[in-house]
Each structure stands twice: as C-alpha cells, then as structure tokens.
Amino acid sequence: MHKIAVAGTGYVGLVAGACFSEVGHNVTCVDIDENKVKTMKQGISPIYEEGLEELMQKNYAAGRIDYTTDYQTAYKDADAIFIGVGTPEQADGSANLSYIATVARQIAESVEKDCLVVVKSTVPVGTNDKVEQFINDFLVNDVRVEVASNPEFLAQGSAVKDTLQAERIIIGTESKWAEDVLLGLYEPFNLPIVSVNRRSAEMIKYASNDFLALKISYMNDIANLCELIGADVQDVARGMSFDDRIGSKFLNAGIGYGGSCFPKDTKALENIAKQNGYELKTVKAAIDVNKEQKTLLYKKASKRLITFNGLKVAVLGLTFKPGTDDLREAPSLENVPLLLEQGADIYAYDPVGAENFAKVHPEGPKAKGSITYVSNAEQALKDAHVCFVFTEWGEVKAVTPEQYGELMRTPLVFDGRNIYDLQEMAIAGVEYHSVGRNTVTKEDIKETKNHAVPNAR
Amino acid sequence: MKIAVIGTGYVGLVTGVTLSEIGHQVTCVDVDKEKVNTLNKGVSPIYEEGLTELLEKNLERGTLTFTADYDEGMLGKDIIYLTVGTPQGKDGSADLTYIDKACDSIAASLQQNAIIVTKSTVPVGTNSYIKSRFEEKLSSNIKVKIVSNPEFLRQGSAVYDTFNGDRIVIGSDNTEALETIAEVNAPFNLPIVKTDLRSAEMIKYAANAFLATKISFINEIANLSEQVGANVDLVADGIGMDKRIGRAFLNAGAGFGGSCFPKDTNALISIGKEVDYTMPLLESVIKVNDKQRSIIADKVIANYADLSGKKIAVLGLAFKPNTDDMRDAPSIQITERLIEQGANLYAYDPVAIENAKKVLSGQVEYCSNIESALQNADMAIILTEWQEIKDFPLSAYKQYMKKPVLFDGRNCFTIEQINGSGIEYHSIGRPVEKAN
Numbered sequence: 001m002h003k004i005a006v007a008g009t010g011y012v013g014l015v016a017g018a019c020f021s022e023v024g025h026n027v028t029c030v031d032i033d034e035n036k037v038k039t040m041k042q043g044i045s046p047i048y049e050e051g052l053e054e055l056m057q058k059n060y061a062a063g064r065i066d067y068t069t070d071y072q073t074a075y076k077d078a079d080a081i082f083i084g085v086g087t088p089e090q091a092d093g094s095a096n097l098s099y100i101a102t103v104a105r106q107i108a109e110s111v112e113k114d115c116l117v118v119v120k121s122t123v124p125v126g127t128n129d130k131v132e133q134f135i136n137d138f139l140v141n142d143v144r145v146e147v148a149s150n151p152e153f154l155a156q157g158s159a160v161k162d163t164l165q166a167e168r169i170i171i172g173t174e175s176k177w178a179e180d181v182l183l184g185l186y187e188p189f190n191l192p193i194v195s196v197n198r199r200s201a202e203m204i205k206y207a208s209n210d211f212l213a214l215k216i217s218y219m220n221d222i223a224n225l226c227e228l229i230g231a232d233v234q235d236v237a238r239g240m241s242f243d244d245r246i247g248s249k250f251l252n253a254g255i256g257y258g259g260s261c262f263p264k265d266t267k268a269l270e271n272i273a274k275q276n277g278y279e280l281k282t283v284k285a286a287i288d289v290n291k292e293q294k295t296l297l298y299k300k301a302s303k304r305l306i307t308f309n310g311l312k313v314a315v316l317g318l319t320f321k322p323g324t325d326d327l328r329e330a331p332s333l334e335n336v337p338l339l340l341e342q343g344a345d346i347y348a349y350d351p352v353g354a355e356n357f358a359k360v361h362p363e364g365p366k367a368k369g370s371i372t373y374v375s376n377a378e379q380a381l382k383d384a385h386v387c388f389v390f391t392e393w394g395e396v397k398a399v400t401p402e403q404y405g406e407l408m409r410t411p412l413v414f415d416g417r418n419i420y421d422l423q424e425m426a427i428a429g430v431e432y433h434s435v436g437r438n439t440v441t442k443e444d445i446k447e448t449k450n451h452a453v454p455n456a457r
Numbered sequence: 458m459k460i461a462v463i464g465t466g467y468v469g470l471v472t473g474v475t476l477s478e479i480g481h482q483v484t485c486v487d488v489d490k491e492k493v494n495t496l497n498k499g500v501s502p503i504y505e506e507g508l509t510e511l512l513e514k515n516l517e518r519g520t521l522t523f524t525a526d527y528d529e530g531m532l533g534k535d536i537i538y539l540t541v542g543t544p545q546g547k548d549g550s551a552d553l554t555y556i557d558k559a560c561d562s563i564a565a566s567l568q569q570n571a572i573i574v575t576k577s578t579v580p581v582g583t584n585s586y587i588k589s590r591f592e593e594k595l596s597s598n599i600k601v602k603i604v605s606n607p608e609f610l611r612q613g614s615a616v617y618d619t620f621n622g623d624r625i626v627i628g629s630d631n632t633e634a635l636e637t638i639a640e641v642n643a644p645f646n647l648p649i650v651k652t653d654l655r656s657a658e659m660i661k662y663a664a665n666a667f668l669a670t671k672i673s674f675i676n677e678i679a680n681l682s683e684q685v686g687a688n689v690d691l692v693a694d695g696i697g698m699d700k701r702i703g704r705a706f707l708n709a710g711a712g713f714g715g716s717c718f719p720k721d722t723n724a725l726i727s728i729g730k731e732v733d734y735t736m737p738l739l740e741s742v743i744k745v746n747d748k749q750r751s752i753i754a755d756k757v758i759a760n761y762a763d764l765s766g767k768k769i770a771v772l773g774l775a776f777k778p779n780t781d782d783m784r785d786a787p788s789i790q791i792t793e794r795l796i797e798q799g800a801n802l803y804a805y806d807p808v809a810i811e812n813a814k815k816v817l818s819g820q821v822e823y824c825s826n827i828e829s830a831l832q833n834a835d836m837a838i839i840l841t842e843w844q845e846i847k848d849f850p851l852s853a854y855k856q857y858m859k860k861p862v863l864f865d866g867r868n869c870f871t872i873e874q875i876n877g878s879g880i881e882y883h884s885i886g887r888p889v890e891k892a893n
Contacts, residue, residue, distance in 0.1 A: 125685040153699070168698040194698065196691040203687040204695035207678050211671075211702050214738075218670055221738050222663050225725075228732040229581045231659040235652040239660030242624035242648055243609070245705035246667055269681075276684035281741035282674045289738050 001025050002185055005078040007103045009036065009067070011047060011159060011260075012120050012152045013084025018055040019163040020082075021065035023188040028074040029067045040067040048325045048352055051160040071103075075110035080185060084120045084152070093267035095124055104131050107145070108138035116181045117147045122265060124272050125202040128172070146178045149198045151205030156259060157323025168192045172201020206272070209265040210283050215250045216257045217289035223253030223436025224296075233436025234418065253436040255390065255416035256293035258320030258329035263290070294331040297388055297414045298338045300433050304412070305386065309343030309368065312409070314384040316377055316399070317391025317417075319353035327356050331416060332390045336361060336371070339388075343368035347380040351395050381407040392417035401428035423448075458641055461486055461534040463559045465496060465523070467503060467615060467716075468576055468608050469540035474511045475619040476538075477521035479644035485523045486530035488562075496523040504781045504808055507616040527566040536641065537563060538606075539587075540576045549723035550731075551580050560587055564594035567601075572634045574604045578721060580728050581658040584628075602634035605654050606642075607661035612715065613779030624648045628657020662728070665721040666739055671706040672713045673745040679709030679886025680752075689886025690868060709886040711840060711866035712749035714776035714785040719746070750787040753838050753866040754794040756883050765799030768859070770830040773841025773867075774817070775809035783812040787866070788840045796820050805830040807843055831857035842867035851878040861892065 001024045006017040009031040021027040031037055036046055043057035059065040068074055075081055085099040100121060107117060117135060119128050132147035139145060149172035154162040169186050171193060173179040179195055186193060196204070223233040233253045241248035257263065266287050273280040305311075320330035327333060330353075339346060340361075346369060348354065354373045361371050374380050377399045381387060387408065389396060397419050404411045405428040413425070415434045425432035425440045426448040432440035458481050462473040465487040473485040487493055492502060499513040515521035524530050531537070541555035556577065563573070573591065575584055588603045595601065605628040610618040625642050629635040630653055639649050652660070679689040689709045697704025713719065722739055729736045761767065776786035783789070786809075792802055796818050805824045806813060814823070824830040827849050831837055837854065839846060847869045855861040855878070865884045875882045875890045882890040 125687060167700060168695070170695050192698065194691075194695050196695060197688065199685060200682075200687040200691040200695070203678070203682060203685065203692045207692050208696040208699055208702065211674055211696060212699075214670065214674055215667075215701070217738060218667060221736055222659070225729050225732070225734055225736070226656070226659060228734055229655060229659070229728065231581060231655040232653065235650075235656040236659045236663050239624065239626045239650045239652065239657070240664045240667065242650065243664055244623065245671075245703060246664060247701060247703045249701040272685065273677075273681050276681065278677075278681055278684055280677050280681065281745050282670065282677055282738070285738035285741040 002079040003077065004028070004185070005030060005074040005081045007071070007081060007083045008085035008099070008121075009040065009046065010084065010086055011049070011154070011156060013082070014040075014045065014047065015049065015052060015154055015159045015163055016082055016084055016120055016152070017065060018052060018059065019160065020185070021059035022055050022164070024064070025185070027059075027065045028078075029065065030069070030071045030074045031067065032069060034069050037067045037069055049159050050157070050323065055160060071106050072110045075107055075115075076112045078111070078115055080116045080118055080181060081107055081111075082118045082120050082150070087121050087123055089264045089267060093271040095122070095264075095268050097123065097127065100127075100131060101134065104134050105138055108135045109140050111139070111143055111145060112141050114144040116178055117145060118150045118182065119147060120150050120152045122151060122205050122261075122268070123202060124268060125199050125206070128198050128202060146173075146175060147198075148173045148178045148182055149201035150182065151201060153205075153208065156326055157321060164189065166191050168194050170201050170204050171195050172198040174198050206265050206269040209261050210269050210286070212250055213257055213262040213266045213290070214282055214286040216254075216262070217286040217293070219251050219253045220256060220293045220435070221289050226436040227438075230438065232438065253418060254293075255296050255331045255435065256290045258294075258331060259324075259326060260328045263329040294334045295338065296435065297331075297390075297416050298335045301386065301388070301414050302342075304433070307342060308339055308386075311344055311385040312383060313339055313344040313346045314380040314387040314408070315346055315348040316380060316387065316389045316396045317353075317393050318348060318350035318357045319391050322391055322393045325352045325356055327353055327360070330390070332357070333360065335388065335390065337367070340367040340369040340371065345369055346371040347374050347384065348372070349374050349377050349380040350391065351393050353391075378403070378407060383407075383409045385410050386412045387414070389413065389415040389417055389419060392419055401425045401430055405429045458482070458536055459534045460484070460536045460538065460641070461530045462538040462540055463530075463563065464539070464541035464555075464577075465492060465502075466540065466542055467505070467612060468610070469538070470496075470501065470503065471505065471508065471610055471615045471619055472538055472540055472576055472608070473521060474508060474515060475616065476641070477515040478511050481520070481641065483515075483521050484530050484534070485521070486525070486527060487523065488525055490525045493523045493525045505615050506613070506779065511616065527562045531563060531566040531568065533569070534571060536572045536574060536638070537567075538574045538576050543577050543579055545720045545723060548727060550727040551578070551583075551720075551724050553579070553583065556583070556587065557590070560590050561594055564591055567595065567599055570600045572602045572604055572637060574606045574638055576606055576608050578607060578661050578717075578724075579658060580724055581655050581662070584654045584658060602629065602631045603654065604629040604631075604634050604638045605657035606638060607657060609661070609664070612782055613777065620645060622647050624650050626650045626652070626657050626660050628652045628654045630654050662721050662725045665717050666725045666742070668706050669713055669718040669722045669746070670738070670742045672718070673742040673749070675707045675709050676712065676749045676885070677745055682886040683888070686888065688872065688888065690871065692886075709868060710842075711753050711787045711791070711885070712746045714750070714787055715782060716784045719743070719785050751790050751794060752885065753787075753840065753864050754791045756864055757795065757836065757838065758798060760883070763799075764795065767800045767835040768833060769795060769800045769802050770834040770837040770858070771802050771804040771821070772827060772830060772837060772839045772846050773843050774804055774806040774813045775841050778841055778843045781808040781812050783809055783816050786840075788813070789816055791838070791840060792817055792821055803830045803834065806841065807845055828853070828857055834858045835860055836862040836864060838864040838866065839869055840866050842869050851875070851880060855879050
C-alpha cells in the first residue's frame with residue numbers, strides 16, 4: 001500500500017482522502033486550519049456528506065487516515081500528493097489558482113523522495129504543465145517530481161458513493177512512470193480507468209460538466225416552450241429517454257442548475273475559449289438560459305399576483321439540490337431577495353440548508369418583508385398564501401397535495417422541481433404552477449370537482 | 458387491420474413495407490404513376506438496406522400494393538398513415554403544402570370512419586390543424602380521429618430501426634384511437650410511449666434538436682481542443698463514459714447535415730418564434746454547425762497560399778455513410794469553396810455520385826474508386842466516413858498521391874494509426890501530424 005498526502009480538506013480533498021484510506025492506503029490530510037484538523041480527528045466532518053463520517057471514523061481507528069497542519073512531515077516521504085484545494089471563480093469567470101500555487105510551493109520545499117503530484121482540483125487546460133514547471137523550479141532536494149491530472153467527478157450529496165463506485169476514473173499523465181503510479185493507486189478501487197494525456201484530462205472535466213449544464217439548459221428551454229404550446233415536458237422527456245444517444249438521465253426540467261461545479265465550470269471554459277480567441281457558443285447559451293431559468297418561479301408568481309406585500313410565503317427547500325447543505329448559486333438565493341423586496345413574509349424550511357442560508361439572510365425583517373426559519377414543512381405552509389418549492393428534498397416530496405389544500409390559507413403552489421402530479425393537485429384543490437407543464441387553474445379545480453372523470457388539462 | 462399509407466418517400470415506403478411485414482394489409486398511395494409502377498415491380502426508388510427484400514416478399518404474398526388512385530387507396534381502410542414530406546420553408550418553418558394536398562385527397566375519397574396517423578414530422582399544433590381541415594372537407598357522416606406517431610428511423614438503417622427502434626411514440630387526445638394504434642404496432646414488440654397529441658409532436662423535435670446540440674457541442678470542444686493541445690477523441694471517450702452523457706453522437710467532425718437535424722432544429726426555433734419565445738441555445742447550435750460544415754475547406758485554405766491548379770481528391774459526398782442522400786451535405790459548401798479557390802476536384806462516393814451530380818458544381822470530376830481519385834493528387838479530403846474509406850489502407854495514400862496530405866473531416870483514423878504512415882494528417886480537434 002502507498003503513502004498518500006492530500007492537500008485541502010474541502011469536498012474534493014476530504015472525500016478523496018477518506019476513500020483512499022478505505023481501500024487500504026495510508027493517508028494524511030493537510031489543512032491550514034487547526035480547529036478543522038482537531039474536529040476531523042474526532043471523526044466529525046466539516047461538510048455534510050452521506051457516509052463520509054463513517055469512513056473517517058473507521059479508518060482513523062484503523063490508523064489509515066490522519067489529519068495535520070504540518071505539511072512538511074506529510075509531504076516529505078509521500079509516494080503521491082493529491083491536491084484538492086479550491087479554484088474559486090474570479091470576477092471575470094477565470095479560475096483563481098493561488099491556493100494551488102501555495103501548495104505547489106510547499107511541496108517543492110518539502111519532498112525528499114520521488115513523488116507524483118496529482119491535481120484533483122478543476123484547473124484550466126494547460127495549468128498542470130505550469131504546476132510541474134513551478135514545482136521543479138522551487139525543488140529543494142534532488143528528487144523526481146511529476147504532475148498528473150486526475151479530475152474529480154463526484155456529485156455533492158453522493159460524493160463517497162461516486163468515488164468508490166465511479167463510472168470511470170480519468171488519469172492524465174505525460175510519462176509511463178506517472179501513469180503506472182496512478183494505475184497502482186487506483187487498482188484497489190477496481191473501476192474502469194481512462195488514461196489520456198494531461199491536457200485532455202483537464203479538458204474532460206470541463207467538457208463533462210459543461211455538457212451536463214447544457215443538457216439541463218436544453219430541457220429547461222424545451223420546458224418553457226412546452227408551456228407555451230400546451231405540451232407536457234415530462235412526457236416529452238419520457239419520449240426522448242428511450243433513445244440511448246440521449247440517455248434517460250438529466251432530462252428533468254426545473255429552475256436551473258446551481259452548486260459549485262456547473263456554474264463555475266461553464267464560465268471557466270468559456271473563459272479559456274476566449275483567451276484562445278474562440279467563442280464557445282453552445283456553452284454561452286447554456287449559461288444565459290440558466291440565468292433566466294433561476295428566477296422563473298418569481299416571474300411566474302409576479303404575473304399571477306398583484307403584490308407579495310403582507311402575504312405569508314412558504315419556501316420549501318433552499319439548497320441548490322437535495323442531500324447537501326451547499327447554497328452556492330442556488331435558485332433560492334435569487335428568488336428570496338426579490339420576494340423580500342416585494343414585501344413578502346417568508347417562512348422557509350430546509351432540512352439542512354437553513355443555517356447557511358441564515359448567514360446570508362438572518363432571521364427577522366429584511367427589505368420590505370421578513371424571513372423566519374421553521375423546522376418543518378407544515379409550519380411553513382400553515383396559513384400561507386403562496387408556496388414556492390425550490391429543492392426536491394425527500395421531506396418536501398413527502399408533503400401531500402391534500403396538505404397544501406388543508407394547511408394553506410390560499411392553496412397556490414409554484415413548484416420549481418415538478419414534484420406533483422397535475423391531476424392529484426387539481427383533486428386536492430391546489431392551484432399549481434410547475435415547469436413545462438400545464439397549469440392547474442381554479443377552473444380546472446372546479447371542473448375536477450364537477451366531473452366524475454378528472455381532467456387536469 | 459387494413460391500412461393505407463399516403464406518400465412513398467423514405468418514411469412512407471419504410472412504413473408501408475414494415476407494416477405489411479408484421480401482417481397488416483397495406484396499400485401505399487402516391488400520385489406519381491411511374492413511381493407506383495416501378496414499386497409494383499418490386500423496385501425501390503431509394504437505397505435502404507433490406508428494403509427491396511421485404512418489398513418483393515410482401516408484394517408477392519399480396520399484403521402490399523401500390524396505387525396512384527386515392528379512391529382505390531381509401532377503399533375499406535381503417536387506418537390512414539400520412540407520410541408526405543414537410544420540407545423546410547424559406548423562414549425555417551415547415552412547409553405543409555403536401556400535408557394539405559394529401560388531406561384534401563383523402564377527404565374526397567374516404568367513404569368510412571378512419572384513424573389518421575401522422576408520421577410526417579410536423580410542427581406542434583399541426584395535428585389539430587389536420588383535424589380541423591378534415592372536419593371542414595369531409596361529409597358530415599364520416600368522422601376521423603387523429604393520432605401522432607412520429608418516426609425515428611435513420612437513413613441507412615431505416616428498416617432495421619423500425620424493427621429495433623428504442624421506442625414507438627403515439628400521441629392522441631382520443632383514448633380509443635390511441636389504443637388502436639398501439640395495437641397496430643404491438644407486433645414490433647418495442648416500448649410504446651403514449652401521450653397527448655402536442656407532446657408527441659414535440660418529442661420528435663426535442664429529440665432531434667438535442668442530438669444536433671450534442672454534435673455542435675463536441676465540435677466546439679474539438680475546435681477548442683485544437684487550440685489548447687487536447688485530443689477530442691480522448692475527451693469524448695472520457696466524458697462519454699458518464700451515463701448521463703453517453704458516448705454516442707460525440708464524434709467531432711464537419712457538422713451535421715441530412716434531412717432531419719438542420720430542418721428539425723430550425724423548425725423548433727420557428728415554433729418558438731410563433732409563440733414569441735426565442736431559443737438562443739438552438740440558434741447557437743445552428744450557428745456552430747454552419748461554421749463547422751466548412752471547417753475542412755477553412756483548414757485547406759489556411760494551409761495553402763494558392764490552391765489554383767491543385768488536384769484535390771474528395772472522398773465521400775453523402776451527408777453520412779450508407780445513404781445516397783445529398784440533402785444539406787457539407788460536401789456541397791466545401792467543394793464550392795475549393796473550386797472558387799481554383800482547385801481541381803476528383804470525387805468518389807460509393808453510392809451518392811448520381812445525386813451529387815445534381816447538386817454539385819459541374820466542375821467536379823467523378824471517379825469510380827478511391828484509387829483513381831487519389832491518383833497524383835496534391836491532397837485528399839475525407840467528407841463521409843464510409844466503411845470503405847475507413848478500410849482503405851493508409852499506405853496506399855503515399856503510393857498514389859503526389860504528396861500524401863490528408864484532411865479528415867470525420868476523424869476516421871486514430872493518431873496512432875497515422876503515426877509512421879508518412880501522411881501529413883489534419884483532422885478535427887486533434888493535433889496536426891506531420892509527415893515525418
């Protein structure tokens with residue numbers, strides 16, 4: 001088994017470290033934050049991710065994983081050092097590489113034996129060439145250091161599972177030696193490995209995420225058109241899904257993508273293209289569609305209601321998707337300020353994201369309205385005039401159409417995740433606006449009540 | 458079931474032949490008498506694998522007939538399939554002239570109630586329009602029900618696709634008609650998606666435009682890969698293993714053509730326009746494709762200061778392999794531009810030459826095999842990935858050509874295959890390989 005150091009204990013680094021220890025390697029995770037290191041030693045994960053704490057506790061007990069702020073000791077005799085630090089987006093859409101540069105410098109000054117540096121962070125194409133040059137420029141000892149690219153494909157909310165059961169592992173190397181080291185490290189995972197050159201590996205990461213973002217924007221565009229011409233986007237998606245060339249996944253219409261990957265990686269690749277004098281038209285269009293889509297529910301509701309002033313507004317779900325406490329680029333962050341500006345009294349529920357959301361929008365009066373955080377969906381819905389569904393949490397999906405009908409003062413629901421069946425909402429007497437489907441109007445509800453055969457169209 | 462099929466183009470002929478093959482009694486109606494005579498002799502006017510065999514077989518056993526007479530065609534039929542063409546109008550919208558004519562002719566001859574099944578790709582809402590047109594033209598005692606049943610066959614494997622399709626989509630606002638058409642299709646033994654009329658119409662457009670989007674996306678990634686030194690083949694392999702993406706339709710190349718993707722993508726944009734919805738994403742897909750289609754010409758021109766008098770071998774003309782279809786083929790623009798630059802073109806295609814002669818400039822010389830096209834050429838360009846072209850030995854390029862320079866618009870070869878072949882190789886989204 002190999003000795004591995006991991007730089008950075010964010011999503012990417014910590015999950016990678018825990019999984020490498022799980023398959024038997026000896027892992028040391030390095031972070032500059034002493035408190036964070038202490039917490040992790042106690043088996044507590046700084047991020048919410050299913051199955052992660054279990055792996056941390058089990059492998060810490062077995063002595064296969066440890067945490068430290070002492071990078072020098074961690075790096076000096078490592079067979080491989082994985083870099084999983086952040087590459088946040090800068091104002092112009094390009095990636096900020098200062099964290100990577102800092103780690104690269106530390107590595108150069110610490111390593112005492114031949115070592116492969118593996119960059120897991122998403123970096124612009126060509127960056128790893130520079131990282132290798134940079135490390136070799138600052139190298140203190142006479143050892144061999146090469147840089148490989150090993151982009152990360154985990155999805156937040158299922159990061160551990162995605163790593164241990166990945167569809168493929170991409171490794172990008174420029175020498176047989178580097179390729180062999182990485183193949184050896186990943187052998188115990190027993191997963192398909194695609195071995196390519198370094199720049200292609202870097203490109204694969206961006207191209208994957210950008211294509212998925214494009215797929216989401218495409219279906220959202222189709223959904224909006226479906227609404228206008230009276231087709232049902234869920235039926236359309238079902239009809240498309242049988243075609244293997246299209247695939248049955250990622251065809252759900254909604255209120256746009258968020259999170260730390262799709263928004264960042266689309267803008268980054270567009271930026272890389274620009275720097276090379278190329279205009280990436282499809283990706284640019286995907287970004288534009290997403291921007292519009294994120295405020296779709298607010299726009300729909302504004303058309304339906306004269307004002308939000310003095311209305312109790314239930315908000316179900318705040319995070320950008322279920323299974324995570326991450327709020328980055330979440331549609332809720334766009335819609336809530338607009339609602340507050342219009343005087344809404346918001347009662348928000350999210351199973352794990354409320355705390356983070358309260359950091360941006362503290363409880364109490366804000367703008368012309370106010371925001372209150374509640375601990376379940378029922379509390380939010382009680383006597384509400386209007387409800388917004390932003391995230392399809394299991395706890396939100398568990399709310400039945402009847403509950404909206406019974407709990408709300410006026411059962412008016414704007415659902416950005418197409419959770420409910422149109423007929424069931426009509427039967428429950430709920431005016432229901434979703435994405436890419438017909439609206440269940442007051443007239444539909446009356447008709448449903450008057451007719452033996454309900455018809456939500 | 459007794460079925461009439463209106464129109465004997467790609468869709469109509471394949472529909473008629475396959476419906477008769479699964480046991481229905483089918484009469485195909487086409488106003489072109491000469492075509493009807495040829496078809497009754499068992500000769501197919503289109504090249505499509507397996508079609509002639511099934512045509513002959515079902516003519517012989519009497520389950521399939523062709524007629525130019527609507528009265529005869531409509532006699533006693535329960536179901537009438539509409540398969541006539543819906544060409545792209547000037548503004549990108551679908552031209553419904555043929556649909557109108559077919560509806561009127563049916564209405565004039567039909568003596569009993571029937572189900573009308575629209576297989577033609579028609580804009581969303583057209584089936585409602587067809588229904589109202591029938592209501593207007595039919596005598597009051599005869600009623601029709603409308604079903605949308607978009608076809609998803611691919612040219613080149615249309616017969617195979619009909620029997621092995623991913624799904625059959627049937628849409629109707631009438632449950633009884635929906636069930637009847639599901640029953641008609643049951644012997645194909647494929648998954649059936651039942652939905653309403655408008656959603657069925659939409660599925661066809663949304664599916665085709667998505668595939669077009671996938672192609673334009675990978676072509677953009679290819680162009681960017683060239684700039685940054687990545688290899689688009691490896692990139693496609695890497696992202697294609699993600700099931701949410703899929704490897705199919707990730708082959709970079711000289712853009713999409715044919716009768717479906719450009720037409721359906723444009724039609725979807727124009728459907729949006731009619732309801733005041735702009736679709737910048739699809740517009741970008743079209744823009745990328747328009748540029749991509751001439752990228753091989755761009756590359757040739759960028760690499761040669763002067764093309765006048767240069768002999769260029771053109772390998773492949775059809776818009777894709779296994780078809781003689783030249784509609785919207787990239788070869789049309791590319792040959793035009795190269796001729797403009799003074800190049801002499803020697804073209805080879807296994808089956809599309811006859812059709813190419815109708816649409817390409819008269820200055821193109823046609824060759825009967827790859828070797829004669831390559832003979833003494835200054836460079837060769839591959840525009841269609843025919844198996845025959847992919848199988849042609851790389852060593853032969855050096856043997857026949859004046860200079861072995863190959864511009865491959867379809868990435869027919871891997872860089873490893875090219876290495877050491879002595880060919881200067883330009884492809885899409887991959888580094889240029891020099892001859893030595």
